[in-house]
Amino acid sequence: AGEELTSRLANLVSLQGTFTQVLLDDAGREMERSSGRFVMQKPGRFYWETLEPFPQQLISNGQTIWLYDPDLMQVTVRQLDEQLEKTPALLLSRDPKALTTAYDVSKVKEQVYTLTPTESEPLFVSLTMTFSDTGISEVSVEDGLGQRTVFSLTDTRVNLPVDESLFHFNAPEGVDVLID
Amino acid sequence: CARLPTQTPESALDRAAHEQALRALEHWRLGAKIGVRLPGDSGSARLSWEQDGERYRLSLSGPLGQGRIDIDGDPTGVTLTEAGEPPLEAASAEQLIFDSTGWELPVTALRSWVLGLTEPGAPVAQLEVGPLGLTRSFQQEGWQLRYDRYRQVESLYLPGLVVARRPLTDGSEIRLTLAVHEWSLERD
Numbered sequence: 001a002g003e004e005l006t007s008r009l010a011n012l013v014s015l016q017g018t019f020t021q022v023l024l025d026d027a028g029r030e031m032e033r034s035s036g037r038f039v040m041q042k043p044g045r046f047y048w049e050t051l052e053p054f055p056q057q058l059i060s061n062g063q064t065i066w067l068y069d070p071d072l073m074q075v076t077v078r079q080l081d082e083q084l085e086k087t088p089a090l091l092l093s094r095d096p097k098a099l100t101t102a103y104d105v106s107k108v109k110e111q112v113y114t115l116t117p118t119e120s121e122p123l124f125v126s127l128t129m130t131f132s133d134t135g136i137s138e139v140s141v142e143d144g145l146g147q148r149t150v151f152s153l154t155d156t157r158v159n160l161p162v163d164e165s166l167f168h169f170n171a172p173e174g175v176d177v178l179i180d
Numbered sequence: 181c182a183r184l185p186t187q188t189p190e191s192a193l194d195r196a197a198h199e200q201a202l203r204a205l206e207h208w209r210l211g212a213k214i215g216v217r218l219p220g221d222s223g224s225a226r227l228s229w230e231q232d233g234e235r236y237r238l239s240l241s242g243p244l245g246q247g248r249i250d251i252d253g254d255p256t257g258v259t260l261t262e263a264g265e266p267p268l269e270a271a272s273a274e275q276l277i278f279d280s281t282g283w284e285l286p287v288t289a290l291r292s293w294v295l296g297l298t299e300p301g302a303p304v305a306q307l308e309v310g311p312l313g314l315t316r317s318f319q320q321e322g323w324q325l326r327y328d329r330y331r332q333v334e335s336l337y338l339p340g341l342v343v344a345r346r347p348l349t350d351g352s353e354i355r356l357t358l359a360v361h362e363w364s365l366e367r368d
Contacts, residue, residue: 021244021245023241023245023248031239032226032228032241032245048243048244050243053211053361053362054213054226054359054361056213056224056243058243058244067223067224067243069213069215069224069359071213071341071359071361072213072215072224072357072359073357074215074217074222074224074357076222076223076224121264122264123246124263125263141245143248143263143264144263144264144265145261145263147248147263149244149245176217178217178222178223180221180222180223
């Protein structure tokens, strides 16, 4: 299953579309919902813009990661580190071979794979990725409390040329730049 | 960028009656973003806060829903749950949040400040009220509070953007920015 997933991810150079992110409690009740658009491109570049219920941009060019909150007039700038590498958004833009060493991969059914971290202090308990003919349609992440964050990806398009400037953030006038 | 709607009353409101109504609120829930700026550490998190009489639940989560922290409290004590960690107990929310995030959040006082109210029983300095009767700024417990925006919720005006700053002895400061995106007063 690991090789299958690796090869599927290998020919995924870039992925873009819209997302809805829903947090479900351990009884499956919806607790929080947000939505927006995203663009991801290997290696390590992504643009994750939340539009509802609040504005936020999470941008990385592979080295630096910007978290811009227009409502707070604040942008936090961090260097991409080991810990951040494991977030779901980065999983897709990381090199696939790294995935199969850090995670046990099992094939749930056609197009659906579950990743279970092999390391001791995982960020999540399991991550299930569902493929579609236009890329990935869902990523579901379960944390240690039985809560699940489900990213539903819609009108996704694969391997389209991407405007590089998307992955670099310039702080507008009057925004506080906080370097961490 | 997305400007939060500013909603202020057409004419000056009866401040005393408005404050009394706010103080009488038994149940409220807010959905917000909190920005924290500390010397050497800053960030932002999604914050949801439900207050029901003396019981409350605060949830903080990072972008993509990572690092979620839930804090449940009532007069007897406070519990913090975080995925992959054993639950933490403490007598006060302030201690709990400091132990787990290193952030100093004046939670008890915030409960009043977030409604645009000063904390009962503590001295207030430099209270400034806007022309329409809404609080603009004040100082309390070493914090400087500033209310940049309000939102109308039913018949009340609740803060939309609050900045709280605490100067530190070394000349730096702690700054909390709260952008409230959703207020709800009904009991769901």
